[in-house]
Amino acid sequence: MGAYDTILGHHGAIEQLERARSLGRVAHAYLFHGPDGVGKQKVALAFAQALNCEDEEKAPCGVCESCLKIERYNHPDVRLLASESYLVGRGLLEMEKGAPSLQIKNAQLDELADLFRHRPYLGRYKVVVVVDADRMNVNSQNRFLKTLEEPSDESVIILVTTHPEALLPTIRSRCQALGFGPLGREAMAGYLIERHHLEPRRAGVLAAMAQGSLGRAVQLTDEEFLQARDGVLASLSRTLSGDLADVLAEVEEIGGGRSGRDRLEMSLDLMEMWFRDLLFCRLGVDERLLVNHDRTEELQRFTAKTSSRQLLRWIERVRTVRGSLRVNANPRMALEAMLLATRSG
Numbered sequence: 001m002g003a004y005d006t007i008l009g010h011h012g013a014i015e016q017l018e019r020a021r022s023l024g025r026v027a028h029a030y031l032f033h034g035p036d037g038v039g040k041q042k043v044a045l046a047f048a049q050a051l052n053c054e055d056e057e058k059a060p061c062g063v064c065e066s067c068l069k070i071e072r073y074n075h076p077d078v079r080l081l082a083s084e085s086y087l088v089g090r091g092l093l094e095m096e097k098g099a100p101s102l103q104i105k106n107a108q109l110d111e112l113a114d115l116f117r118h119r120p121y122l123g124r125y126k127v128v129v130v131v132d133a134d135r136m137n138v139n140s141q142n143r144f145l146k147t148l149e150e151p152s153d154e155s156v157i158i159l160v161t162t163h164p165e166a167l168l169p170t171i172r173s174r175c176q177a178l179g180f181g182p183l184g185r186e187a188m189a190g191y192l193i194e195r196h197h198l199e200p201r202r203a204g205v206l207a208a209m210a211q212g213s214l215g216r217a218v219q220l221t222d223e224e225f226l227q228a229r230d231g232v233l234a235s236l237s238r239t240l241s242g243d244l245a246d247v248l249a250e251v252e253e254i255g256g257g258r259s260g261r262d263r264l265e266m267s268l269d270l271m272e273m274w275f276r277d278l279l280f281c282r283l284g285v286d287e288r289l290l291v292n293h294d295r296t297e298e299l300q301r302f303t304a305k306t307s308s309r310q311l312l313r314w315i316e317r318v319r320t321v322r323g324s325l326r327v328n329a330n331p332r333m334a335l336e337a338m339l340l341a342t343r344s345g
Contacts, residue, residue: 002059003045003060003061003067003071004060005062006062007039007043008039008187008188009038009039009183009184009187010038013032013043013178013180014043014046016178017043017047017050026125028148028151028155029148029156029174029175030044030156030159030176030177031161031167031172031176031177032158032180033160033161033164033178035212035213037210037216038181038182038213038215039180040160040180041129043180044129045070047158048070048078048156049062051124052066052067052125052127053067066123073092077120077121077123077127078129079112079128079129080092080128080129080131081104081108081109081128081129081130082130083102083131083135084101084102085101087100103135104130104132104133104135104136105140106140109140109144112128112147115128116147116152120154125154125155127155127156127157132160132161133167134162138168142168145170145171149174182211182213183212183213184212185207185208188210188214189203189207192206192207192217196218201294202226205226205292208290208291208293211273228266229270232267232270232271233295233298236271237302264321268318268321268322272319273291274292275314275315276291276315277290277292277299278302279308281300282303282306282308
């Protein structure tokens with residue numbers, strides 16, 4: 001099975017990349033943009049495999065030495081550029097001390113520039129996949145721009161991001177953009193049934209909750225996830241009807257501990273899905289479009305206690321907190337402020 005065969009959807013993007021490769025018109029820089037978890041990075045790595053595959057007729061074959069090295073992140077000509085936080089979270093970096101940075105550092109960009117000074121060692125192209133490219137601040141982006149301005153025939157840079165607007169116009173203008181959209185519920189449910197052996201009802205619920213993100217859908221297959229959802233929704237219910245002490249208790253339950261940031265991000269996703277479903281219920285939207293379609297009776301009860309204006313405000317507050325986390329806000333303080341504001345309406 002080739003590397004592209006393991007990717008769900010995005011046939012148009014893959015066809016465009018393969019057409020460019022077959023015609024010898026590979027761009028120096030690409031910008032892969034779209035929702036989180038839909039497969040942008042997977043397509044980027046598969047394209048890197050295709051560019052350096054030893055079997056050009058079946059590229060990317062997925063089984064040659066070059067393809068396997070890229071899959072294992074140890075190919076000398078293919079580099080993954082990402083924040084320390086991302087690399088640590090995937091076991092690709094060990095930190096001796098201190099918390100991993102959420103930003104891509106200038107020192108990493110200097111290493112990238114040095115990589116492109118030399119010809120490919122093993123393959124035909126030197127490829128760099130920049131994960132969450134928006135994690136570069138303005139200073140780092142200007143530094144990175146120098147690399148983009150000095151292309152070589154044997155180098156390809158692929159920027160992957162969910163926030164292309166956060167990149168400088170001068171960077172975006174030097175890249176060939178490829179958009180990646182959300183994946184369909186049925187396709188994701190089928191994937192979960194086939195690859196993760198879920199029963200159809202549960203696969204359908206998780207595919208709906210993932211909102212087009214296969215990466216998120218796979219994360220949700222954790223047996224504890226639905227229990228976590230119930231806990232978050234129970235906490236939210238108590239917050240909306242409780243006093244100040246209740247609010248602070250919920251902060252400790254949802255946002256506390258060493259994994260507070262990860263837990264908070266998951267909680268925010270669940271809250272936004274719930275508020276969105278409540279809004280849809282108020283507007284009389286088809287129940288098949290609800291994420292939490294297994295909780296329709298509870299949604300109807302909540303709907304009677306809220307207004308559309310309240311729900312829109314709550315959704316905006318959730319998004320504000322999520323945005324603040326991207327700039328290193330304190331998770332506990334951010335959640336506390338949101339819950340207090342939500343309780344006040």
